[in-house]
C-alpha cells in the first residue's frame with residue numbers, strides 16, 4: 001500500500017486515525033495554538049496532547065479554527081491520578097478546556113496506581129465512550145503484564161456490566177518507539193489484536209543526530225535524518241508523533257511521502273538495543 005499524508009488506520013472502535021500525528025509535549029502553552037495551526041496547514045490531521053502538557057486548551061483553540069471532524073485529537077489522563085471519579089472529572093475538564101464537543105482518543109498516560117485503580121479508570125473511560133464524550137480509548141506506557149491485566153479487567157467488566165462489549169475495546173497504545181527502542185514484544189501483542197501502535201519520541205528527542213546508519217540513509221535518499229526516522233516508523237505500520245515548535249521543521253517532518261526505505265534500509269535500522277530516552281513505566285510491577 002502506498003503511504004500518503006492522508007493514510008489512516010482503522011481502529012477497533014470503528015473510527016479511523018490519521019497515521020501521521022503531531023506531538024506537543026514541552027510545547028509552551030502560549031505557543032501551542034500557532035504550532036498546531038501550522039501543523040494542520042502542513043497536512044497533519046492528528047494532534048497528540050495530554051493533561052500533563054498543560055496545552056490542551058490551546059490545541060482545542062487551534063483545532064476549532066479548522067473543521068473539527070477533520071482533525072483527530074488525543075489527550076491523556078494525568079499520570080499518578082488514576083481512579084474512577086478522577087478520570088470522570090478529567091474528561092469533563094478536557095471537554096470544557098478544549099471546547100471540542102468530543103475527544104477522539106483518550107489514553108491512560110501511564111499504568112502507575114495499582115490494579116484496582118487501573119480497572120476503575122478503564123471503566124470510567126468506557127462509560128465516557130458510551131456517553132459520547134470520547135470516541136476511542138487506549139493506554140500508554142503499559143508493559144505486556146499491564147496489557148494482559150487490562151484484558152482480564154475487560155472480561156470482568158463484561159461480566160459485571162452485562163455482556164460482550166461492555167468492558168470496552170482497546171483501540172490504541174502509545175510507547176516510546178524508534179530504532180533504538182523498538183519494543184517488539186509490545187508491538188506484537190498489539191498487532192495480534194489490531195491495536196494501533198503510536199510511536200512517541202520518533203526523533204529520539206534529538207539525541208541521535210549523526211548516527212552513522214541514519215546519516216547514511218539520509219544521504220542515500222537525499223532526505224534529513226528526521227525524515228528517515230519518521231519514514232521508518234510509518235513503514236513499520238506505526239503512528240509516529242514527531243514534535244517541533246519550528247515552522248520549517250513542522251513542514252519538513254511531514255514531507256516523508258516522496259521516497260521509500262528498501263527492505264535492506266529497514267533492516268539496517270534493526271539496532272538490537274533497548275535504549276529509551278524518555279521514562280519507561282512499562283517495566284513497573286503490577287502492584288505499583
Ligand SMILES: NC(=O)c1ccc[n+]([C@@H]2O[C@H](COP(=O)([O-])OP(=O)(O)OC[C@H]3O[C@@H](n4cnc5c(N)ncnc54)[C@H](OP(=O)(O)O)[C@@H]3O)[C@@H](O)[C@H]2O)c1
Nearest residue numbers: 023024025048200201202203204205206226242243244245
Ligand atoms: N505517552 C508518553 O508518555 C509520551 C512521552 C513523550 C512524548 N510523547 C508524545 O510524543 C511526541 C513526540 O515525542 P517528543 O516530543 O518527546 O520527542 P521527538 O518528537 O522525538 O523529538 C522532539 C525534539 O526533536 C526536535 N526536532 C523536531 N524536528 C526536528 C528536525 N527536523 N530536525 C532536528 N530536530 C528536530 C525538536 O526541537 P524543536 O521543537 O526545537 O524543533 C525537539 O527537541 C510528544 O510531543 C508527545 O505528544 C508521549
